[in-house]
Amino acid sequence: MNNQSKYTEELLRFLENEENYPEMIEWIEDLPELDQPDVFREMEAIFKERHLKTGEQDWLDKANLIASGIDDFEEEILDNKLDKALFMMQFDNIEINPEQAPLFLIEARKVIIKVILSNPEDIKEMWKLAKKIIKLEKEAGIYDPANWIEIL
Structure with missing residues (x-):
């Protein structure tokens, strides 16, 4: 060749x-x-x-x-790389309306868990994001380890 x-x-x-x-x-x-x-x-x-x-x-x-x-x-x-990049960009310097924070965190948690369980190559990036969401949940007073049991 x-x-x-x-x-x-x-x-x-x-x-x-x-x-x-x-x-x-x-x-x-x-x-x-x-x-x-x-x-x-x-x-x-x-x-x-x-x-x-x-x-x-x-x-x-x-x-x-x-x-x-x-x-x-x-x-x-x-397409998957672009979707991941766009998804991650949504969380950069995010400001959340306090009344909507619990709903946002619940939806973000669902997506993060799904990605971690289905895309092993993305685990490193998703764990960074999961830690940010867990921190936000703790700050909002809605953190429950049972919500994360699938990946913890």
């Missing part, structure tokens, strides 16, 4: 044997999210090159299958 990425060697190692595929998927999932589409593009290129070398249709079919989902996958990752 002429245009090798930093993941080419590792991908080639995984692709030597189909028994390595589950391990390869785990490896890809452990990579930074923004790198994952590039890894799939690299895999597509490897499969196309193998098709050109061998003439086997199976390689081209695999390449086309991967290619068909890369853009949507990347778009989903970018």
Whole structure:
């Protein structure tokens, strides 16, 4: 391959044997999210090159299958990153009307718990936010550890 990425060697190692595929998927999932589409593009290129070398249709079919989902996958990752950034921006320098504070804190707590339980890659950011919300709950006199039991 002429245009090798930093993941080419590792991908080639995984692709030597189909028994390595589950391990390869785990490896890809452990990579930074923004790198994952590039890894799939690299895999597509490897499969196309193998098709050109061998003439086997199976390689081209695999390449086309991967290619068909890369853009949507990347778009989903970018949308999630944007949503997270916008969500976090809402809490920067926030001023809450005292009468609405309990309702706001309840809703924020629900969202934070949901994100922590469903998106392990966001735990660090969400824990920072959870600590801020817990502090606000304590200041407002509505803190109850039972409300946070799912993640504490």
